[in-house]
Amino acid sequence: xxxxxxxxxxxxxxxxxxxxxxxxxxxxxxxxxxxxxxxxxxxxxxxxxxxxxxxxxxxxxxxxxxxxxxxxxxxxxxxxxxxxxxxxxxxxxxxxxxxxxxxxxxxxxxxxxxxxxxxxxxxxxxxxxxxxxxxxxxxxxxxxxxxxxxxxxxxxxxxxxxxxxxxxxxxxxxxxxxxxxxxxxxxxxxxxxxxxxxxxxxxxxxxxxxxxxxxxxxxxxxxxxxxxxxxxxxxxxxxxxxxxxxxxxxxxxxxxxxxxxxxxxxxxxxxxxxxxxxxxxxxxxxxx
Amino acid sequence: xxxxxxxxxxxxxxxxxxxxxxxxxxxxxxxxxxxxxxxxxxxxxxxxxxxxxxxxxxxxxxxxxxxxxxxxxxxxxxxxxxxxxxxxxxxxxxxxxxxxxxxxxxxxxxxxxxxxxxxxxxxxxxxxxxxxxxxxxxxxxxxxxxxxxxxxxxxxxxxxxxxxxxxxxxxxxxxxxxxxxxxxxxxxxxxxxxxxxxxxxxxxxxxxxxxxxxxxxxxxxxxxxxxxxxxxxxxxxxxxxxxxxxxxxxxxxxxxxxxxxxxxxxxxxxxxxxxxxxxxxxxxxxxxxxxxxxxxxxxxxxxxxxxxxxxxxxxxxxxxxxxxxxxxxxxxxxxxxxxxxxxxxxxxxxxxxx
Numbered sequence: 001x002x003x004x005x006x007x008x009x010x011x012x013x014x015x016x017x018x019x020x021x022x023x024x025x026x027x028x029x030x031x032x033x034x035x036x037x038x039x040x041x042x043x044x045x046x047x048x049x050x051x052x053x054x055x056x057x058x059x060x061x062x063x064x065x066x067x068x069x070x071x072x073x074x075x076x077x078x079x080x081x082x083x084x085x086x087x088x089x090x091x092x093x094x095x096x097x098x099x100x101x102x103x104x105x106x107x108x109x110x111x112x113x114x115x116x117x118x119x120x121x122x123x124x125x126x127x128x129x130x131x132x133x134x135x136x137x138x139x140x141x142x143x144x145x146x147x148x149x150x151x152x153x154x155x156x157x158x159x160x161x162x163x164x165x166x167x168x169x170x171x172x173x174x175x176x177x178x179x180x181x182x183x184x185x186x187x188x189x190x191x192x193x194x195x196x197x198x199x200x201x202x203x204x205x206x207x208x209x210x211x212x213x214x215x216x217x218x219x220x221x222x223x224x225x226x227x228x229x230x231x232x233x234x235x236x237x238x239x240x241x242x243x244x245x246x247x248x249x250x251x252x253x254x255x256x257x258x259x260x261x262x263x264x265x266x267x268x269x270x271x272x273x274x275x276x277x278x279x280x281x282x283x284x285x286x287x288x
Numbered sequence: 289x290x291x292x293x294x295x296x297x298x299x300x301x302x303x304x305x306x307x308x309x310x311x312x313x314x315x316x317x318x319x320x321x322x323x324x325x326x327x328x329x330x331x332x333x334x335x336x337x338x339x340x341x342x343x344x345x346x347x348x349x350x351x352x353x354x355x356x357x358x359x360x361x362x363x364x365x366x367x368x369x370x371x372x373x374x375x376x377x378x379x380x381x382x383x384x385x386x387x388x389x390x391x392x393x394x395x396x397x398x399x400x401x402x403x404x405x406x407x408x409x410x411x412x413x414x415x416x417x418x419x420x421x422x423x424x425x426x427x428x429x430x431x432x433x434x435x436x437x438x439x440x441x442x443x444x445x446x447x448x449x450x451x452x453x454x455x456x457x458x459x460x461x462x463x464x465x466x467x468x469x470x471x472x473x474x475x476x477x478x479x480x481x482x483x484x485x486x487x488x489x490x491x492x493x494x495x496x497x498x499x500x501x502x503x504x505x506x507x508x509x510x511x512x513x514x515x516x517x518x519x520x521x522x523x524x525x526x527x528x529x530x531x532x533x534x535x536x537x538x539x540x541x542x543x544x545x546x547x548x549x550x551x552x553x554x555x556x557x558x559x560x561x562x563x564x565x566x567x568x569x570x571x572x573x574x575x576x577x578x579x580x581x582x583x584x585x586x587x588x589x590x591x592x593x594x595x596x597x598x599x600x601x602x603x604x605x606x607x608x609x610x611x612x613x614x615x616x617x618x619x620x621x622x623x624x625x626x627x628x629x630x631x632x633x634x635x636x637x638x639x640x641x642x
Contacts, residue, residue, distance in 0.1 A: 184346050185379040188366045189440060190396035199392075203382045 034260035052261035062262060064237065065245040066269075072152075072241060073220045076159045080216055081209070083160070084167025089201075091172055102172075105165045117229025120158040124230075144231065148238040151231050155239055158226060163219065167212045174208035175201060210281045214274060221270055242266055290356040290448035292343065292481060294318040297352035299338055305350075312338045313505040316352070320483070320498075325475050327484045327496035331528065335505040336485045340451050343483065345369045356448050372441030373451040377458060378433030382426040386417055389425045390439045397444075411439045414474065431463045438471075442478065449481040456491065468494060489529050501525050517572075518631060519556075521640045526570045532598060535576070535608045539569040539634065546634055549583050549604045554629045557641060564636035571632040573598070573611040578619055579626035583608075590618050601625070 037045040126132035135142040144154040224243035233240035250259035313335035345366040493513040508522040520526040527533030585601035
């Protein structure tokens, strides 16, 4: 094959390069810049090498917020994925019920993060909120602003309410794309309902579920606005997830160097987990 | 293994039916012998898949009865009917190996593992799948997957009937031929009732001993491939089967005479009654020859297929196609056609006049 050599074609790449530079490369490089230097303002920088990285990696505060972050993400994945699949399985397959369910399911996804946080804050207030007041009236000692367990419970419930729909919609799409012949064949083969689920539905949903888990992992791992509005990371640091802690460090304490180093570590953790997960899920796809 | 009988079967996908068009199939009566190979042939939307799904129990018919060995089984589900069905698209269980796929219907029926092993190996041998038994089924090609679907149907030795719903649609043309011969061979080997649905006349005619031709939800003719070719009972069978299909020309019936384009012609049957809205004469292109006298036509074009020539001509009342030998001289301009008497039929309102 003879390829035409035309170096001028590179000019066509410039617009994309400029756009990507402004929205990704330059901001990221700024962070990298801060991560290796110390500054006292007035654009004066001093080289610090890997000092901030060592400090973050050894800091108990970072370990604690990273631990909270993983715990939170695992809990919500553990709830949302099975729950989402279960709801998708029970949704109607035809008739007026389909659009009704789809619209109702989409509602939480359309509400801005801030509003979700504010809604749940008011909803869960122990004295006047519907949830908080009802729980207390039922004899539970519930106060998410003061008790750690209650704060976690409320944050998780809020996230489940906000995001399970995403898993439902993706699973539903996956389920609907299964040819009716599969169900008919299974019926003729005498398969039980459980066998139909594990041998047909789950394998056919594998790709959408991979997407769902990835999206839910990334979003929950980077969660900021909702817990910030709901609990502000409290009580104490009980719900201070990575992003909340990061913002505290960068903008609260103005420790730009350690905050930048933490951002990069944070970024690499997300990247690494996604890569490992995706590679594992798609391992068998390559062969076929 | 079983004899399959359908009695007065009608089905509609609508809740209420006002006209014939609302029925997917109507008034179907069939008697299929145990161990026979049958084909349901018809164009898309003629109701053949509906009929197949009714027999297998995936659809409950609006009216009528299904009998296996003279026992009414209309109310039973597919498992209780004990049938196997192979679909248009290969249905395999992606996560299982070829072996597990073939064993699946048996395991669901709680058959002991040793017995399953024997059975699966036997079927794999027959379908030439033995070397891939331990591979994941999702890695196979379309024809390999379709063989697995087929294998899952064959693996149960007690099935009453095996149904095929256009099973070769997604298979490459050169493999189609191989799989089709395989099916025929299997039928002779295991001798089970097989029902094959297709819109492809070659598939139907090569597979089945008896072909049922369906048109707009009705059976228009049941017969051997030769019957369908030589004596179509309905003009639809005439042009659906054969390539090119039968020539159908309007005719007048006066007393005992059949008149086409003002010429009296001789036909296979003696005409006894003539109170039809529409009368036609049908004759296949294979049974027409050029002559010195007969129906006057104008020759339009000749196309040579290699084996024979297809001649397009135009008569006063419509086009007539003729199949001539490849070395035959074709007259140009005006010519006369002669129909072979034994293969020329008259049709009243599209049905053959007996």
